[in-house]
Amino acid sequence: xxxxxxxxxxxxxxxxxxxxxxxxxxxxxxxxxxxxxxxxxxxxxxxxxxxxxxxxxxxxxxxxxxxxxxxxxxxxxxxxxxxxxxxxxxxxxxxxxxxxxxxxxxxxxxxxxxxxxxxxxxxxxxxxxxxxxxxxxxxxxxxxxxxxxxxxxxxxxxxxxxxxxxxxxxxxxxxxxxxxxxxxxxxxxxxxxxxxxxxxxxxxxxxxxxxxxxxxxxxxxxxxxxxxxxxxxxxxxxxxxxxxxxxxxxxxxxxxxxxxxxxxxxxxxxxxxxxxxxxxxxxxxxxxxxxxxxxxxxxxxxxxxxxxxxxxxxxxxxxxxxxxxxxxxxxxxxxxxxxxxxxxxxxxxxxxxxxxxxxxxxxxxxxxxxxxxxxxxxxxxxxxxxxxxxxxxxxxxxxxxxxxxxxxxxxxxxxxxxxxxxxxxxxxxxxxxxxxxxxxxxxxxxxxxxxxxxxxxxxxxxxxxxxxxxxxxxxxxxxxxxxxxxxxxxxxxxxxxxxxxxxxxxxxxxxxxxxxxxxxxxxxxxxxxxxxxxxxxxxxxxxxxxxxxxxxxxxxxxxxxxxxxxxxxxxxxxxxxxxxxxxxxxxxxxxxxxxxxxxxxxxxxxxxxxxxxxxxxxxxxxxxxxxxxxxxxxxxxxxxxx
Numbered sequence: 001x002x003x004x005x006x007x008x009x010x011x012x013x014x015x016x017x018x019x020x021x022x023x024x025x026x027x028x029x030x031x032x033x034x035x036x037x038x039x040x041x042x043x044x045x046x047x048x049x050x051x052x053x054x055x056x057x058x059x060x061x062x063x064x065x066x067x068x069x070x071x072x073x074x075x076x077x078x079x080x081x082x083x084x085x086x087x088x089x090x091x092x093x094x095x096x097x098x099x100x101x102x103x104x105x106x107x108x109x110x111x112x113x114x115x116x117x118x119x120x121x122x123x124x125x126x127x128x129x130x131x132x133x134x135x136x137x138x139x140x141x142x143x144x145x146x147x148x149x150x151x152x153x154x155x156x157x158x159x160x161x162x163x164x165x166x167x168x169x170x171x172x173x174x175x176x177x178x179x180x181x182x183x184x185x186x187x188x189x190x191x192x193x194x195x196x197x198x199x200x201x202x203x204x205x206x207x208x209x210x211x212x213x214x215x216x217x218x219x220x221x222x223x224x225x226x227x228x229x230x231x232x233x234x235x236x237x238x239x240x241x242x243x244x245x246x247x248x249x250x251x252x253x254x255x256x257x258x259x260x261x262x263x264x265x266x267x268x269x270x271x272x273x274x275x276x277x278x279x280x281x282x283x284x285x286x287x288x289x290x291x292x293x294x295x296x297x298x299x300x301x302x303x304x305x306x307x308x309x310x311x312x313x314x315x316x317x318x319x320x321x322x323x324x325x326x327x328x329x330x331x332x333x334x335x336x337x338x339x340x341x342x343x344x345x346x347x348x349x350x351x352x353x354x355x356x357x358x359x360x361x362x363x364x365x366x367x368x369x370x371x372x373x374x375x376x377x378x379x380x381x382x383x384x385x386x387x388x389x390x391x392x393x394x395x396x397x398x399x400x401x402x403x404x405x406x407x408x409x410x411x412x413x414x415x416x417x418x419x420x421x422x423x424x425x426x427x428x429x430x431x432x433x434x435x436x437x438x439x440x441x442x443x444x445x446x447x448x449x450x451x452x453x454x455x456x457x458x459x460x461x462x463x464x465x466x467x468x469x470x471x472x473x474x475x476x477x478x479x480x481x482x483x484x485x486x487x488x489x490x491x492x493x494x495x496x497x498x499x500x501x502x503x504x505x506x507x508x509x510x511x512x513x514x515x516x517x518x519x520x521x522x523x524x525x526x527x528x529x530x531x532x533x534x535x536x537x538x539x540x541x542x543x544x545x546x547x548x549x550x551x552x553x554x555x556x557x558x559x560x561x562x563x564x565x566x567x568x569x570x571x572x573x574x575x576x577x578x579x580x581x582x583x584x585x586x587x588x589x590x591x592x593x594x595x596x597x598x599x600x601x602x603x604x605x606x607x608x609x610x611x612x613x614x615x616x617x618x619x620x621x622x623x624x625x626x627x628x629x630x631x632x633x634x635x636x637x638x639x640x641x642x
Contacts (some may be wrong), residue, residue: 048355066160068096073165076236083348084252085139095130104154106146108428119145120486154484181255181341181410191234194326201334202231246270248277261289280314282588300581314582315588342454353474357509363453381413429456433629436594446518449592464497475509532568540612594631604636
């Protein structure tokens with residue numbers, strides 16, 4: 001039976017391999033190998049043929065059938081990561097020509113409890129019509145995912161079985177020395193060469209037999225980098241770039257992405273847009289080879305060593321090296337690239353505990369327990385249920401009543417504690433949300449960094465809800481052996497943080513990132529007398545607005561209601577344009593709250609302080625005590641004020 005199941009998959013693998021050899025004979029694969037610098041000839045030899053057979057057939061052997069549904073997980077990097085999401089992609093096919101199925105995938109199939117915060121289950125449900133295929137993505141947040149190393153499959157709500165799927169048993173990095181950046185390298189490049197080049201630039205070249213010691217640039221004696229002291233973690237992609245994810249969240253766990261110019265040319269437009277959104281949200285993209293960056297209003301030139309073209313794009317960095325491979329880079333270029341990767345990792349190395357997070361971004365004034373009040377209640381209960389109760393019953397000569405007076409007093413005391421808690425805090429949760437948004441009105445895109453904090457007197461029954469494009473990263477997690485909880489989430493309709501994310505009377509902190517198309521805008525025109533007139537179409541009231549016109553004058557106004565038209569007041573002096581590319585990068589490296597209304601401007605840009613946060617979801621689907629604000633850095637069309 002096993003042979004009958006494996007043989008058709010093996011034959012399909014041979015058919016795919018035959019197509020690959022035909023492409024190689026025409027120069028497609030061979031040119032790619034030669035371009036990568038591996039020195040592999042264009043014609044496949046015996047060893048290459050054997051490796052190709054295993055690479056093609058391994059995913060096919062991993063697939064399983066459940067009734068008429070075929071489930072085949074794709075390979076995934078299981079290395080520890082510090083932030084963002086790890087994407088698990090599963091190909092699902094319905095072989096039935098008449099019947100549709102509701103398919104639910106659960107990862108892991110059976111979780112194993114451990115101390116500290118961890119993932120209990122990640123779910124996704126989809127409806128698969130007759131003779132249809134679908135690729136489902138389950139995104140794992142930055143928590144340990146420990147279970148039975150299997151993916152659970154449900155059809156129409158009924159459990160059907162499991163399929164083996166390698167998941168990460170390694171805890172994400174917390175505590176100890178700061179970890180090195182984590183870089184995704186395309187299959188067209190050699191990740192080991194990149195790692196060695198960065199280690200040599202940071203620690204100095206490794207000593208040879210003729211040179212007993214080598215002094216690195218830091219002046220210290222050479223010590224070979226260990227896994228804990230690596231200057232870089234370069235992870236080679238398991239798939240070709242044409243099969244990369246179309247969701248920018250799949251790249252959010254990487255501090256840099258390295259591809260070739262040929263990769264960018266072959267990459268489908270949706271994957272390229274996902275990478276661009278990753279850069280806009282603070283990521284770092286490096287393109288090896290000749291490549292022309294796309295023009296954009298949110299792109300600002302950045303100083304770089306000779307041989308590298310660098311630009312600030314949104315909150316991130318995009319760099320192009322004329323060299324085709326990492327071994328061609330000199331030390332100055334490598335250190336410049338390493339600095340950009342380090343700065344991408346910087347925001348994720350702060351506030352490692354809940355106390356740190358609440359001190360930096362408090363959601364309520366006082367989260368301490370009312371120890372004195374509770375002690376007074378317990379002391380009063382002890383006196384009432386003991387001496388007072390005995391004395392009263394003794395005088396009444398009804399000592400037998402203790403059988404019901406003691407339980408009655410206990411119930412009354414419990415109710416008093418509940419009533420006190422309700423009267424002191426109520427049941428309405430408290431939300432604090434602050435953000436900084438780059439609103440590119442030319443491209444109609446908004447990129448937002450933000451922080452959200454929740455304090456709920458009672459655990460929210462429905463959890464938190466965010467969109468599929470929002471990165472939600474908890475701040476301050478419980479380590480192994482320090483309490484914590486199993487956290488579950490569902491990706492079916494939205495990003496539903498189901499259970500374990502917010503606990504009663506414990507502040508929960510999150511940092512948020514999002515990049516998406518938006519139609520909000522500030523309509524700006526010039527009146528016949530030359531005054532600047534604006535219509536507030538940002539979806540919230542503006543507390544303060546500053547706009548830099550092409551003539552160098554700053555125009556401003558306070559308290560602009562949503563949807564209203566006002567004329568701006570021109571300041572008496574001009575303001576020289578200041579570079580804002582580095583300033584936006586500093587916002588990413590900072591606290592993500594946008595607390596500086598005096599943000600540097602250039603002509604045809606504005607900064608608006610809003611009394612709400614329209615570009616981020618609140619998470620809660622119920623009424624809450626809200627404290628929200630946001631800064632919007634807007635980029636206008638150059639023709640708006642001509």
